[in-house]
Amino acid sequence: MSRALVVARRELMAAFDSPAAWLVLALVPALTAVLFFVLGGFFAAGAASLRDWFAAVPLLLVPVAPALTMRLWAEEFRSGTEELLFTYPLRTSELVLGKFLGALGLLAIALFFTLGAPLTVAALGPLDWGPVIGGYLGSLLLGAACLAVGAFFSSCTRNQIVAWLLGAVALLVFNLLAVAATSAAMPEWLGGILWRLDFGQRFAGIARGVVAVDDVLFYLLMTFLFLAWNGLRLEARRWP
Amino acid sequence: MAVIAPARRQRRERLISGLLLAGVVASLLVVAGHVRPRLDLTQDRLFSLAPVTREVLGRLEDRLQVKFYFNRRLEGAEALLPARLVLRDFLDEVEAAGGGRVRVETVDPTESVAARSAAEAAGITAIPMPTSDAAGARIVNVYQGLELRYQDRTEVLPVLVPGEVEFAFVAAVDSLLRDRRPVVGLVSREPPMPPALPGVAEAVPPGREFESLRIRLGRRYAVRDLDLAEDAPDRLSDLAALIVARPERLSPREVFEIDQYLAGGGRVLVLWDGERIDVETNRPQPTETGLDDWLAAMGVRPEKAMVWDQAGFPFPIPGAPVRLPDGTEVRGPGRTVNYGLWPIVQASGLAADHIACQGLANLCFLWAHGLALGPLPAGVTAEVLVRTSPATGALAGDFDLEPYLENVERLARRARSGQEQRSRALVVALRGAFPSFFADREPPVAGRPIRSAAEPGLLVVVGDADAFSNRGIEVAAPSLGPSGNPQLAANLVDWLCQEEGLVDLRVRGGRPRRIRNFRQEALAAVGALDPDLDPDRREELVAEAERRERRIRRLISWGNVLVPPFLVLLLALGHFAFHRARARRPWRPAGGGEGTT
Known part of the structure; x- marks a missing residue:
């Protein structure tokens, strides 16, 4: 684990040497604030609540999470540095976990810069902090699952744009499963499964302030599954 | 016996491993779906059962049969999904708190004629909901009612509203327990209501x-x-x-x-x-x-x-x-x-x-x-x-x-x-x-x-x-x-x-x-609330207050949009300046001595 953390730290530091990471850090709070304060009906509704703010998070992560992970493996494959990486005294799982934690750290920092929104709302009215804490916890859990999906697709290609595209499409599908589950053409048994696999519905539950163990387990298991698949892809490259 | 090439065998093994992994995770997800504990972080414990609800459920001596009538397919009425989530959560909580004395069953009245007849016989009718999609405007019939049966008594909640569901449910169960x-x-x-005629909607006298x-x-x-x-x-x-x-x-x-x-x-x-x-x-x-x-x-x-x-x-x-x-x-x-x-x-x-x-x-x-x-x-x-x-x-x-x-x-x-x-x-x-x-x-x-x-x-x-x-x-x-x-x-x-x-x-x-009422604050700040003002002057002040209110809103909105990127920009500049300065520092070999730039 400690070696995974070393990789994570190195990834995070390396990310800050690229303007792309700074751009993501600047865009996430700015975009959420535009959606909530400028385009959304915060002042018209007059409610001291961040419900609408958190409602945008699942869709916001559709482009952002793959953007944070697209270079994780695709860049190594493109430049051929994965051979060098595999010579380090690190297990594949440590490499996967380390790079994932680095990306998660970057997302957590981006979320930190959005704290201005709840602080503003709290200054304007009696904000219930429970759903806000739930919302941020849910954002981290959902973000972890989205990053794991993005990391997996990054390990499937050497082209960053293709990695981003595959990740974004996959996340969009995961966010629309609940809608598909309620369509008339969907058989009931399949609808039930799709409903349970939807990323957004579970996040909505946590963001309203109810942290259910099954929702937390869902995100952790989805993160684990995609990271494990990521590991298998790397193993295939390491030992062809 | 066929000999499989090692590379092909390894690919097959990895594929099987990946599928097995997915199977294990799917099984764990099924198990996790039955894990009940949850933490309600809201200040007023809005999503946990209230003590009075638990007290009423505790008075049940027999099985309470709850039928939740709703149409699972909501094409065109997806806006109802969050409400469904709340209702489903509430009924799950009730079932768990009932300790085996509460049984919740869901019925989709749109799935069969028998189910629709059962809903209508119970007094639960569809709410027509206008919607529009690529195919044009249409009406979606939405069912969202509850039928409660206890011993030989029945209570019906024809339309469930998430914000009122717990009150309505407790009141209904309490009525079932009291017999009336x-x-x-x-x-x-x-004036009295006119006598009811079968099949004729009652008109309320003026x-x-x-x-x-x-x-x-x-x-x-x-x-x-x-x-x-x-x-x-x-x-x-x-x-x-x-x-x-x-x-x-x-x-x-x-x-x-x-x-x-x-x-x-x-x-x-x-x-x-x-x-x-x-x-x-x-x-x-x-x-x-x-x-x-x-x-x-x-x-x-x-x-x-x-x-x-x-x-x-x-x-x-x-x-x-x-x-x-x-x-x-x-x-x-x-x-x-x-x-x-x-x-x-x-x-x-x-x-x-x-x-x-x-x-x-x-x-x-x-x-x-x-x-x-x-x-x-x-x-x-x-x-x-x-x-x-x-x-x-x-x-x-x-x-x-x-x-x-x-x-x-x-x-x-x-x-x-x-x-x-x-x-x-x-x-x-x-x-x-x-x-x-x-x-x-x-x-x-x-x-x-x-x-x-x-x-x-x-x-x-x-x-x-x-x-x-x-x-x-x-x-x-x-x-x-x-x-x-x-x-x-x-x-x-x-x-x-x-x-x-x-x-x-x-x-x-x-x-x-x-949140604060900026309009009222602005009106008070410019003195537009003075009842003795003449109408023209009041109109001027109201216009000024509206301008002031818009200014405050813009300040808050754009402050939130621009300040975080500005902070990030400052940090980025600091980061790159620090690294550039470090790169320019003379290199000093280990053990002392003069370095070179």
Whole structure:
């Protein structure tokens, strides 16, 4: 684990040497604030609540999470540095976990810069902090699952744009499963499964302030599954 | 035996590993779906069952069968998904808390004719919901009802609203356990409902001004219309509470029945009014209640004059006609005026710690009267539950009530120049053992023993009957939203019926969490709230206040948009400057010595 953390730290530091990471850090709070304060009906509704703010998070992560992970493996494959990486005294799982934690750290920092929104709302009215804490916890859990999906697709290609595209499409599908589950053409048994696999519905539950163990387990298991698949892809490259 | 190439075998093994992994995760997800514990982080524990719900479920001795009728397919009505999530969560919680005595079953009435017939037989009908998609506009029939069966009794909640589901569910289960609903008596001078004809929708006669109140109370109670002059006294014996709505020319016999009910420990809500409004002339028509002497003996003296509160209902007034150069006439910009005869009461006018005032906002009284207290009978205590703002005058006599600009300004001036400006009580509650008004008088019913201060009772007097009439229940201002009148009525009746747990349940989460009212602050800051301003000057100030309000909103919005990227930019500049400076530092070999750049 400690070696995974070393990789994570190195990834995070390396990310800050690229303007792309700074751009993501600047865009996430700015975009959420535009959606909530400028385009959304915060002042018209007059409610001291961040419900609408958190409602945008699942869709916001559709482009952002793959953007944070697209270079994780695709860049190594493109430049051929994965051979060098595999010579380090690190297990594949440590490499996967380390790079994932680095990306998660970057997302957590981006979320930190959005704290201005709840602080503003709290200054304007009696904000219930429970759903806000739930919302941020849910954002981290959902973000972890989205990053794991993005990391997996990054390990499937050497082209960053293709990695981003595959990740974004996959996340969009995961966010629309609940809608598909309620369509008339969907058989009931399949609808039930799709409903349970939807990323957004579970996040909505946590963001309203109810942290259910099954929702937390869902995100952790989805993160684990995609990271494990990521590991298998790397193993295939390491030992062809 | 076929020999598989090592690379191909490895690929196959990895594929199998990946699929096995997915299978293990899928199995764990199924197991996780049955894990119940959850943490409710909301301040008021909005998504956890309330103690009263657990207490009611704990009283179940037999199995409670709950059928949740809803259409699983919501194409075109996806907006209902979050509400479904809340309802499903609630029913899961109820099933878990029921400890095997509650069984929840879901039925989709759109899946078969039999299921739809079962729903309709239970009294659950589809709500047509207009929607539009690529195929055009259409109607989606949405089912969202609950049928509860306990022993041989049934309760139905035809439409579930997420914010009210727990209250409605508990009230229904409580009714099932009690065998029948608590009865609330209603005395009024309304015309009776015409006899019901099978298959014909009941038309409500125009004079049934408390029908909305009946419907709302009917969600929890059996509302019994009473004629105190005719009904036998035992019709009052099983009442949980008695409502006397707009008393008019009550006979001594009727007053006697109310008196005896209260003196025997009854709970009475009086919706007092001193006049009816003539809709033709827009003038008050004074009425004789027949109850005033009795109320005075109980310690409450309603004022004959109507209150005029500067915090009145914001009526939109159309602008004055303006003639354009081409001769056409158009209306100038409209404005709102505070109609002081409809006082709006917010949190500052409520008894904050009284159960009946919990979760209330935007109370709107229509042509109300102040209530003076005292002298109180021995052993009776009183408290004011709702009061107007300190800037309240009174208007007595005959005057035009219509809320047009000049009249409102005229009435405001008259109210200020008349009686003293002070806060006036609009709802008062008295409790104690009430002595009989007829203890030292000739009773109107011969031969009946007179009860006096027999049991502690409760008396609530509201200085306005219109507030709980159909109009008062539905009244809403665009700038304030719906009024809290229905909730005040329900809270008062629940409190009188000792259903305080239900009051708690209803008001849970109802605490308004509003941000600052920038418009009001801006109006106050520029001095536009001064009632003595002339209309032109007021218009100028209102425009200035609107500009100020927009400036504040823009500042907050764009501050939130721009400040975080600015901070990130500063940090990025610092980061790159630090690294550049470090890269320029001379390299020093280990062990000392001179380095090179």
